[in-house]
Amino acid sequence: MNFGLAAVNHLLGQHPVLRAELAAFAGRRVALTLAPLSVTGVITDDGWFADCAGEAEAGIRLGAAAAVSALRGRSPDFGAVDVSGDVELAHGVGRVLSQLRWHAGEDAARLVGDIAANRLERSVRRLGGIQGEIGWRLAQNWIEHVRDEEPLLAHRDEVARFVGAVDTLRDDCERLEKRLDVLSQNLRGRSEAGVK
Incomplete structure (x- = not known):
């Protein structure tokens, strides 16, 4: 899943009522663009966006002014939003998405x-x-x-598990080296005994 799709779904996760409204468009493919991000997804039966193949049926392109309006908690001006393709679908999805607010x-x-x-x-x-x-x-x-x-940062538990695994591996390697030394000495002793 790409970042844009994950961001849209995260916002939808904070608004189950809007997700239920979006489910009315299940199976329809929509492209959302807020430069430089572009997301094309199919709406699922549960109101989420999922990756999809093929062309979008409708496109919604937000200008910078629309993004600033959304961040300020206001609905964007119609002049800051361009729609393409199935205009009815674009307006319906756009109406639902315009109500999303990030908590x-x-x-x-x-x-x-x-x-x-x-x-x-x-x-x-x-x-x-x-x-x-x-x-x-x-x-x-x-x-x-x-x-x-995009896990660039690790959770504390993951780091602790990793450090523990490294310690275990180090101890196992040290034990293996000691066993190999003993075996090597035994082989040298047997070969020296066989030569004389």
Whole structure:
């Protein structure tokens, strides 16, 4: 699954009511574009986007102004959205997707806990105004992507398991080297005894 598809599905996961509305378009292929990201997916019976082959039946292209409006919690202006293909499908899906809002606090709470996430979110928003709001949302999205979708960062439990496995492997190698030394000495002793 690509990053764009995962991001859309993550947002849909935070809005089960909107996902149920999107399920009305099950089996239809839609392309969503917010440069430089482009996502083409088929809508599943459960209202998720899934990878698909073939051309999209409808396309929804958001301009930069639409992205800023969405980050500010507002619906984008119609001039900032281009639709192509099946216009009725594009408008129906676009209407549902325009209601999506990212709950960054929920994602941050999974990383650092509820209290710390709440304090962090308030501080960032207070310090930066709209730029802080945008920065907060982008940072949380990046952290989730790096941790879950494209695992560049490891979870603490995974690191502990890896370190334990390395320690076990090191100990096993040391025991094997000692056994090989003993076997080598025995073979040398037998060959020397056989030569004399």
